[in-house]
Amino acid sequence: xxxxxxxxxxxxxxxxxxxxxxxxxxxxxxxxxxxxxxxxxxxxxxxxxxxxxxxxxxxxxxxxxxxxxxxxxxxxxxxxxxxxxxxxxxxxxxxxxxxxxxxxxxxxxxxxxxxxxxxxxxxxxxxxxxxxxxxxxxxxxxxxxxxxxxxxxxxxxxxxxxxxxxxxxxxxxxxxxxxxxxxxxxxxxxxxxxxxxxxxxxxxxxxxxxxxxxxxxxxxxxxxxxxxxxxxxxxxxxxxxxxxxxxxxxxxxxxxxxxxxxxxxxxxxxxxxxxxxxxxxxxxxxxxxxxxxxxxxxxxxxxxxxxxxxxxxxxxxxxxxxxxxxxxxxxxxxxxxxxxxxxxxxxxxxxxxxxxxxxxxxxxxxxxxxxxxxxxxxxxxxxxxxxxxxxxxxxxxxxxxxxxxxxxxxxxxxxxxxxxxxxxxxxxxxxxxxx
Numbered sequence: 001x002x003x004x005x006x007x008x009x010x011x012x013x014x015x016x017x018x019x020x021x022x023x024x025x026x027x028x029x030x031x032x033x034x035x036x037x038x039x040x041x042x043x044x045x046x047x048x049x050x051x052x053x054x055x056x057x058x059x060x061x062x063x064x065x066x067x068x069x070x071x072x073x074x075x076x077x078x079x080x081x082x083x084x085x086x087x088x089x090x091x092x093x094x095x096x097x098x099x100x101x102x103x104x105x106x107x108x109x110x111x112x113x114x115x116x117x118x119x120x121x122x123x124x125x126x127x128x129x130x131x132x133x134x135x136x137x138x139x140x141x142x143x144x145x146x147x148x149x150x151x152x153x154x155x156x157x158x159x160x161x162x163x164x165x166x167x168x169x170x171x172x173x174x175x176x177x178x179x180x181x182x183x184x185x186x187x188x189x190x191x192x193x194x195x196x197x198x199x200x201x202x203x204x205x206x207x208x209x210x211x212x213x214x215x216x217x218x219x220x221x222x223x224x225x226x227x228x229x230x231x232x233x234x235x236x237x238x239x240x241x242x243x244x245x246x247x248x249x250x251x252x253x254x255x256x257x258x259x260x261x262x263x264x265x266x267x268x269x270x271x272x273x274x275x276x277x278x279x280x281x282x283x284x285x286x287x288x289x290x291x292x293x294x295x296x297x298x299x300x301x302x303x304x305x306x307x308x309x310x311x312x313x314x315x316x317x318x319x320x321x322x323x324x325x326x327x328x329x330x331x332x333x334x335x336x337x338x339x340x341x342x343x344x345x346x347x348x349x350x351x352x353x354x355x356x357x358x359x360x361x362x363x364x365x366x367x368x369x370x371x372x373x374x375x376x377x378x379x380x381x382x383x384x385x386x387x388x389x390x391x392x393x394x395x396x397x398x399x400x401x402x403x404x405x406x407x408x409x410x411x412x413x414x415x416x417x418x419x420x421x422x423x424x425x426x427x428x429x430x431x432x433x434x435x
Contacts, residue, residue, distance in 0.1 A: 001269075001283060001303050005310045006320060018324045020239070020373055021266055021305040027105075034215045037192040044198035051189040052424070058160045058184075063200045065166055065182040070175060070396065073168035082172060085136060088363035089176050092144045095365030100148060100384035115393040120150040123202060124387060125194030125229070126179065127209030128158040131262075133295075134167035141367050141382065142208050143177025151385035154179050155202060157194060159186025164182025181274050188218035195222035195229040203229075208382060210369055212233040213266065232386050233371045237266040240357055241326035241346075243317045243339070244282070246275035249330040252353055253278075254285035256330050258299055259358055261290075264299035270324065272317040278306050295379040316340045318347055324374040328357045345377045 004017050018197050039047040041062065043411060045063060046255060048358050052060050074082070104116040126142040129135050146154045156179045158170050174182055183201055185193055191211075197203030207229050222228030240260040244253050257269040266268035273279050290299050311317045318339055325345035333339065336351040344350060347370030363370045371379035395402070405424045412420035 001271075001286060001308050003279070003283070003310075006272075006316070007139055007310075007312055007393045017307055018270075020268055021237075029213060030221075030377045033188045033214060033221055034216075036188040037126065037218060037221060040189050040192035040215075042197065045200050048189055048193055048198060048201075050161065051187070052133060052185065053400040055187055055189075056159050057162050058164055059188060060160065060184055061164060063183050063185065064170060065184060069165065070182075073166070073171040074167050074175065077172055081169060084363075085140065085169065085173050085176055086173075087103045088137070088175070089140050089144060091363055092140055092367070093148065093364040096145050096148055096179045096367070098386050101390065102166055103134045109400060111226055111397035111402075113395045113400075116396075117391050117393060119389045119391060120152065121206050121387055123204045124151045124155075125204035125207045126154065126156040126223070127190060127194075127207065127211055127215060128156060128170055128174075129209070129211050129215070130159045130161075130167050130170060132157070134170050136167065136169035136173040137362050137368065138209060139173035139179070140177060141369050143174060143179050145367070145382060145384045146387050147178040147195065147210075148384045151387055153181075153202060153204075155181045155183065155194065155204065157183045157185040157190035157201075160184035171347050186297050188214045191215060191218035191222060195225075196227070204228065206232070206387075208232040208369065208386070210238075211236065212264065219369070232369065232382055234368055234373055234375050235413040236372045237268070238263040238328075239268045239372055240328040240330060241270045241272065241324055241325055242330040242332060243314065243321060243322050244271060244275075244278055244332040245314060245334060246273075246278055247334055248273075248278055249353055250278060250281035250285045251289075252356070253332055254289050256332075256357055257282070257286060258289055258293065258337060259301040259356065261302035261306065261327065262293060262295040263298075263302070265298055267308040269302065269303040271319055272311050273309075274313050274317070276310060279310060281335060283308060290386050298306045308426075315342075321346070325371075325374045326371045328356055330355075330359070345374075347371050347376045347381050359397075401427055402431060 049060050052058055101118060103118055108114050117271055124146055130136045154176050158166050160166055193201040194204045194207055216234055219231045223231040238260050242253055242256055260267050260269050269368045290296050293299055322344045327347040329346040330350045331339055332353055348360055348366055360366050367382045369382040405428045406423045
């Protein structure tokens with residue numbers, strides 16, 4: 001990890017210190033994704049089969065997971081893993097139901113009723129990565145809120161293994177959450193299939209889920225096309241920022257950093273601390289713990305573009321964190337809630353020594369599909385609201401129009417929209433004549 005002192009860096013140095021390794025949309029990446037999307041749009045299932053053979057080294061006998069494959073996957077899983085998935089799903093369901101938007105009805109003036117009604121997005125597509133590691137937890141994080149929202153058609157894409165099967169745990173998690181159909185597709189081609197539809201894959205209205213740079217680029221491209229699909233957010237390679245004080249446990253901090261570094265070589269981890277001794281101790285712990293990890297090579301690549309940054313105070317650490325806007329923010333300090341009010345931008349926050357980011361990844365109940373690349377400045381993580389449309393309704397009585405009609409007419413006149421004004425004044429005249 002690179003060791004830096006924030007207060008010795010100039011403006012450009014600080015900008016570089018907080019730069020993300022996969023943030024730039026390189027022209028080669030953009031062009032490659034455009035080609036994949038175009039092929040899927042033109043050739044449908046045939047393109048999906050060819051691209052799966054090329055990228056996933058798998059010859060698909062069938063694109064969609066069959067009922068027999070669902071049942072076989074469930075039978076192969078251990079009772080312990082199925083119980084853990086069930087337990088996590090229950091907590092995710094409980095929190096997401098409690099946090100879900102509610103209908104609203106309010107009289108904003110006498111005789112003027114304004115309402116908000118909720119409707120599910122009808123067809124949604126979920127993407128669950130399974131490159132270097134399958135992520136059944138992502139199936140839970142996406143499938144549970146889709147079920148609560150009441151989406152009529154929920155499809156899921158996840159890459160097939162070389163043997164042509166989707167991961168058993170991913171399939172079980174999808175079944176637990178009520179996903180309707182699963183397709184053995186990964187990468188940009190899966191995004192294109194769900195955005196535009198093929199002979200097998202239904203066209204979806206909105207796409208959800210994290211992925212690598214190719215998946216993220218594909219989501220951005222299809223969301224910019226009126227014929228494509230909306231997306232949840234730009235959710236790409238995982239990242240964590242830890243703020244730690246001199247009393248933090250170096251082993252805990254190192255473990256939290258490595259838990260994100262092992263996601264992939266394009267992940268990024270950052271530690272901010274006013275304590276030089278803590279930075280020294282964490283650096284040593286990271287090296288020792290990383291050497292014992294099964295995914296040490298992946299973690300090492302991520303660590304090569306990660307940072308240990310000395311700051312002057314915890315207050316300055318919060319300022320730097322807000323500037324970075326991390327996907328995950330861990331506050332390993334003596335009084336983490338004292339810093340919470342000043343946190344402006346973060347996907348999800350973890351308070352104190354006993355709250356590893358891992359619990360949020362799996363089973364605390366919050367959602368782990370969160371904005372990356374600094375998009376936490378303007379996006380929120382996935383929730384039930386992400387799968388819903390909020391439609392406003394208004395109803396005005398004659399007395400209500402008498403009450404707010406003049407205001408409407410005055411504002412319409414100020415904007416020189418005469419038809420708008422007359423739509424009100426004609427009605428007011430009728431009411432006056434009838435009085």
